[in-house]
Amino acid sequence: MEIAVISGKGGTGKSAVSAAFATLNERVVLADCDVDAANLYLIFSPLIQEEKVFISGQKAVMDKDICSNCGICMDYCRFDAITEINGEILIDETSCDGCQLCVRVCPVEAITMIKEDKSRLYAGDFRNGKMVYGRLSPGEENSGRLVDVVRDKAKKMAKASDIDTTIIDGPPGIGCPVISSVTGVDRVVVVTEPTLSGLHDLKRTLEVTSNFSIKTQVLVNKYDLNEKMTDNIEAYCGEKGIAVTGKIPFDPRVVEAMVHCKSIVEYAPDSEVAQVISKAFKLI
Amino acid sequence: MDKSGYNIAIASGKGGTGKTFVSTNLFNVLKQDSLPVTLIDCDAEEPNDREFFPGELTNCFDVTQEVPVIDASACTYCGKCAEYCHYNAIFFLQEARMIQVVEDLCHGCGACFVACEYGAITAKESVLGSVNTYQIDNNATLTEARMKVGVHSPVPVIKAAIKQAKPTDLVLMDAPPGTSCPFIQTVNLADYVVLVTEPTPFGLSDLKQSVETLKTMGKSYGVIINRAGLGDEGVYNYLEKEKITLLMSIPFDRKIASVYSNGKLLTNELPEWKAKFRELLSLITAQLWK
Numbered sequence: 001m002e003i004a005v006i007s008g009k010g011g012t013g014k015s016a017v018s019a020a021f022a023t024l025n026e027r028v029v030l031a032d033c034d035v036d037a038a039n040l041y042l043i044f045s046p047l048i049q050e051e052k053v054f055i056s057g058q059k060a061v062m063d064k065d066i067c068s069n070c071g072i073c074m075d076y077c078r079f080d081a082i083t084e085i086n087g088e089i090l091i092d093e094t095s096c097d098g099c100q101l102c103v104r105v106c107p108v109e110a111i112t113m114i115k116e117d118k119s120r121l122y123a124g125d126f127r128n129g130k131m132v133y134g135r136l137s138p139g140e141e142n143s144g145r146l147v148d149v150v151r152d153k154a155k156k157m158a159k160a161s162d163i164d165t166t167i168i169d170g171p172p173g174i175g176c177p178v179i180s181s182v183t184g185v186d187r188v189v190v191v192t193e194p195t196l197s198g199l200h201d202l203k204r205t206l207e208v209t210s211n212f213s214i215k216t217q218v219l220v221n222k223y224d225l226n227e228k229m230t231d232n233i234e235a236y237c238g239e240k241g242i243a244v245t246g247k248i249p250f251d252p253r254v255v256e257a258m259v260h261c262k263s264i265v266e267y268a269p270d271s272e273v274a275q276v277i278s279k280a281f282k283l284i
Numbered sequence: 285m286d287k288s289g290y291n292i293a294i295a296s297g298k299g300g301t302g303k304t305f306v307s308t309n310l311f312n313v314l315k316q317d318s319l320p321v322t323l324i325d326c327d328a329e330e331p332n333d334r335e336f337f338p339g340e341l342t343n344c345f346d347v348t349q350e351v352p353v354i355d356a357s358a359c360t361y362c363g364k365c366a367e368y369c370h371y372n373a374i375f376f377l378q379e380a381r382m383i384q385v386v387e388d389l390c391h392g393c394g395a396c397f398v399a400c401e402y403g404a405i406t407a408k409e410s411v412l413g414s415v416n417t418y419q420i421d422n423n424a425t426l427t428e429a430r431m432k433v434g435v436h437s438p439v440p441v442i443k444a445a446i447k448q449a450k451p452t453d454l455v456l457m458d459a460p461p462g463t464s465c466p467f468i469q470t471v472n473l474a475d476y477v478v479l480v481t482e483p484t485p486f487g488l489s490d491l492k493q494s495v496e497t498l499k500t501m502g503k504s505y506g507v508i509i510n511r512a513g514l515g516d517e518g519v520y521n522y523l524e525k526e527k528i529t530l531l532m533s534i535p536f537d538r539k540i541a542s543v544y545s546n547g548k549l550l551t552n553e554l555p556e557w558k559a560k561f562r563e564l565l566s567l568i569t570a571q572l573w574k
Contacts, residue, residue, distance in 0.1 A: 008330055010299010010461045015486065036462035037297050037493065039486045058370075078349075078394050080443075094472050099370050099393030138463040138497035144436065172299035172461055173329035176436035196547035197304060197332040204330060207433045225538065226545035252514060255484055259516045 002151075002166045002185040003284060004033075008205035010172035012193040013221035016254050018169035019043050019263035020277045023128050029163050030126065031154035032133035033147045033181045034171040035119075041133055043261050044126040054119040054149060056140040058098040062091045066110035073102035073111065094139065116140050123153055130157040144176035151180070174208050182209060187284050188216045189245075194229035202233065206240060216242055219280055223247040246280035248273050289452055292568060293326075293474035295459035295467060297490030301480045302510035302534070303327070305544055307458035308336045309551045313561040314454065315424035316551075322453040324445050326470045327460045328413060328429035328438035335547050337426055339418035346414050347444045349392030350407040352385050358404035359383060368399035388436060413441035417448060425453070438466050446473055463497045471498065476572055477505040478531060483515035488522060495528065504571055508564075511536040529571060532564050 003021065007014040019040060022030045032040045060081070069089050074082040081095035082102065091102070091111070103111045118137030125131070132153045134146040154166050170181035182188050188209050192202045202218070209216045218237050223230040230247060237244050249272050257267035265274045294307045304327070311323040311333075325333040352365070352374070361383060366376035373389035374396060376382070387410060397405055413431040420426050429445035431438040438460065446469075449455045457474060460466040471477050479494050481487040491507070498505050506529040509519060513536045523530055534540065543553045550557045 007299075011301055011482075036464050037299075037490045039298075039489055042485050042489055076394065076398065078392060094468055097391055097393060099391060099395055101368075101393055101395040101398060104368065104395065105398065136464055138493060138500070139465065139468045141465050143464055173438075174433060175329050175431070175438055175466075179434075179436065193300075193545075195545035196335055197330075198545075200332055200335065201330040204433055211434060222541075225541050229545055255514045258484055258486065261485075 001164060001187070002168060003187045003189060004168040004170050004182045004185045005189045005191060006170035006178055006181060006205065007172055007191045008174060008201035009192065009198050012191045012198060013248070013254070014191045015039055015169055016258065016264060017189065017191050017219060017221070017277060018167055020265045020274065021167045021281055023263040023265045024278055024281055026165060027129035027163050029129055029154045029158045029166040030131045031150050031166060031168045032131070033150050033168050033177065035134035035136040035143050035146045035150065035177060036171055038133040038135055040169055041131070043258060043263060044131060045261065046124040046126040046131040048122050048124040050123040052121040053117050054121055054134065054146050056116045056119045056136065056142045056146065058100070058113040058115050059093050059096045060091050060098070060100070060102050060111050061114050062089065063110050063112070066108055068108050070107065072105050072107065076101050076105050098141070119146060121146070121149055121153060123157065129163055130161055132157060143171070144180040147177045147180035174204050178208065182212060182214055185214060188214050189219060189280070189284070190216060191219045191221055192233060193221050194223055194226040194233060196229065199229065199233055199236065203236070206242060217245045217280070217283070218242055219246045219248060220244060221248045222250040224249045245283045246276040248276050289454070290475040290572065291455040291457060291473055292476050292478060293457040293459050293471045294478045294480060295471055295494065296461060296480045297463055297494040298481065298487055299461035301482050301487060303458055303461070303480050304332050305510070306478065306480050306508060307456055308333055309549055309557065309561050310564060311424070311456055312549050312551045313558055314565065315421060317562070318423055320423045320450070320453045321456065322425045322427060322449050323456045323458065324449060325426070325428045325458050326442045326445060327458055328431040328441045328445070328466070329460065331428045331430050333426060333458055334418065334428050336549055337418070337420045339420040339426060341416060342419045343417040344414060347412045347441045348409040349390070349412055349440060350394065351387050351390045351392060351410045352396045352405045353408045354383055354385060355404045355406065358402050360402050364401070365396035365399040365405060368395040370395070413438070415441065415445045415448060425450070439469050442466055442469055446470070463493050471501065471503060474503065476568055477503050478508060478568065479505055480508045480510055481519055482511045483509055483519045485516070485518060487515070488518040491519060492522065495526065506531040506568065506571060508532045508534065510534045529567070531567050532560065
């Protein structure tokens with residue numbers, strides 16, 4: 001069974017919940033799919049047995065010695081990545097989308113593509129099973145594809161080690177890497193917080209999961225920081241027919257646990273936070 | 285340089301550290317001081333700034349891209365368009381004479397139009413999101429980039445929103461989280477970047493990645509620590525070691541959390557924070573002059 005933990009809004013406690021899910025009892029495969037800011041390795045210090053290069057894309061590079069400054073490439077580029085400054089044609093690496101059209105239209109073959117190969121996939125053992133995570137190099141694209149690669153690896157590890165449960169820690173937002181993180185999973189857990197922004201982002205996130213018809217449940221983190229907003233969230237979920245399977249109280253020990261490289265379940269198993277998360281997990 | 289005409293991005297590697305909190309309060313103070321200011325909400329996947337400021341919608345337009353439509357009667361099934369497409373957005377089986385556009389994968393680069401020699405491909409506009417501009421008061425404008433749910437990348441909508449900024453305004457950009465493409469597109473145009481973090485191991489790890497990225501881009505930056513008092517000393521030690529300016533420290537305080545959670549502005553509810561946000565701008569300005 002694959003369970004994805006996502007949040008829409010960042011910083012709602014998604015990774016803390018994933019870490020708790022991963023340490024409840026049975027052995028799991030933990031896939032950190034927040035490839036833009038993978039953090040769970042900080043808690044679990046996995047023993048990495050495999051490191052793989054991920055080619056995230058390509059960028060156009062101009063050879064100025066060959067370029068005749070005709071500007072044809074500039075006319076074709078739809079990403080505003082090619083500009084003319086003082087009669088000289090320049091490619092802005094930041095804006096280049098890697099489509100390669102400029103290479104194809106250049107009459108003098110002055111442009112080549114170079115591969116972006118700084119992103120990585122890591123896999124290994126952690127104290128409660130197997131762990132895999134991706135690291136997208138800053139500024140690189142295709143985070144969705146890296147998520148696919150991480151999930152593929154997670155599936156292989158689950159099969160090879162005969163582990164039933166895979167926990168996917170997803171990225172924030174609702175874009176490509178989130179869609180890749182939830183596509184085809186058995187269950188999505190959305191972690192939200194009782195703020196106006198949290199509610200607003202929850203709505204957009206639930207739109208995504210309902211588009212994909214995935215069984216979804218909601219956890220409200222730090223619910224006691226604003227009980228009225230928590231009521232609003234519960235009412236909204238009720239309307240949509242989505243179960244709120246836990247209300248987690250604010251507890252500074254959640255951060256303390258992280259500082260001590262532990263999940264809240266390991267650090268304070270008797271705390272209400274650990275109890276609520278554990279109950280929500282059983283409901284899955 | 286005077287107080288107008290430059291761009292400040294408010295960013296963070298980790299999500300939920302308080303970018304929107306800082307952006308909206310800084311905007312609020314500048315607005316009340318009658319400075320010409322534009323706030324651009326570049327977090328197009330989850331835009332929230334708008335909820336803090338009532339204002340009149342003065343301009344709104346869709347951001348679109350051209351996706352191909354293949355006319356089966358003119359298509360010779362040569363496969364050149366599929367070969368040109370770097371995004372695998374054209375599904376092609378030569379033997380089965382099957383060709384199909386996968387719109388979700390299309391980046392709108394236009395390569396297939398160039399590839400087709402038989403006039404079988406025409407363009408159709410596909411909506412990626414919208415850019416909405418609100419007049420908050422005489423001098424203050426809020427522009428929101430809003431990606432359509434289900435679209436894969438927020439970048440085109442973010443770019444279109446940033447283009448709306450008046451060059452004479454002081455522009456605040458509430459950046460999307462992370463350090464990938466959407467973040468880069470936003471901070472690329474900034475004269476100064478404010479990184480908001482929290483004093484936890486996660487916050488530190490993401491802060492380091494943001495700092496490394498900004499160093500490569502040659503940007504000047506400073507740091508705000510939010511929820512100070514929770515967590516550990518790691519972020520403080522790092523700032524000291526790297527000689528990075530700590531612009532502001534916001535304590536973890538249930539009162540502050542409660543103001544924000546209700547969609548209210550700290551600088552309105554607890555006026556002592558007004559002075560602190562003014563001071564923040566002076567610190568940023570001083571760094572820009574340096």
